[in-house]
Amino acid sequence: MTSYLHTMIRVSDPDTTIRFFELIGLREVRRHDSEAGRFTLIFLAAPGEEGVAELELTYNWPPEDGSDAETYSGGRNFGHLAYRVENIYDTCKRLQDAGVTINRPPRDGHMAFVHSPDGISVELLQEGHLEPQEPWASMENTGSW
Numbered sequence: 001m002t003s004y005l006h007t008m009i010r011v012s013d014p015d016t017t018i019r020f021f022e023l024i025g026l027r028e029v030r031r032h033d034s035e036a037g038r039f040t041l042i043f044l045a046a047p048g049e050e051g052v053a054e055l056e057l058t059y060n061w062p063p064e065d066g067s068d069a070e071t072y073s074g075g076r077n078f079g080h081l082a083y084r085v086e087n088i089y090d091t092c093k094r095l096q097d098a099g100v101t102i103n104r105p106p107r108d109g110h111m112a113f114v115h116s117p118d119g120i121s122v123e124l125l126q127e128g129h130l131e132p133q134e135p136w137a138s139m140e141n142t143g144s145w
């Protein structure tokens with residue numbers, strides 16, 4: 001039977017990216033270093049979703065010859081990663097306190113968008129219903145998401 005496994009994103013700074021997704025509630029499950037391929041794979045998941053709904057971070061090590069590392073620009077065909085959170089206000093406050101821009105604030109108590117350190121769009125959706133509350137209810141969007 002076909003089942004969902006993971007989504008892979010390439011990252012330029014694995015530690016910063018792991019910390020970003022830890023703020024959303026994910027935790028590192030495992031990692032694999034490839035000396036031959038010069039890359040590291042890091043698998044993250046929400047507690048209880050290990051092995052069934054993971055995020056795979058691919059970190060390509062800097063070239064041995066000292067040339068510039070590959071940079072990534074998101075294709076318009078990629079939309080976003082989405083996570084359901086227990087309290088969208090608490091999650092957005094945690095992200096904001098860590099210096100993350102809340103591109104689409106949770107004005108309605110339901111949905112917010114942020115960007116990962118490499119600019120991957122991440123949608124946060126409230127589990128259940130929360131009433132609009134300040135300061136989020138009157139916050140403007142920051143750019144696009």
Ligand SMILES: C[C@@H](O)C(=O)SC[C@H](NC(=O)CC[C@H](N)C(=O)O)C(=O)NCC(=O)O
Pocket residue numbers: 008010037039041056058060
């Ligand atoms: C472990 C399994 O989930 C994988 O996705 S391994 C896939 C493999 N990844 C790599 O070789 C990582 C380094 C590579 N330079 C890269 O940036 O992808 C692979 O085949 N990757 C190609 C791809 O398009 O995903």
Ligand code: NI
Pocket residue numbers: 006008056
């Ligand atoms: Ni993969």
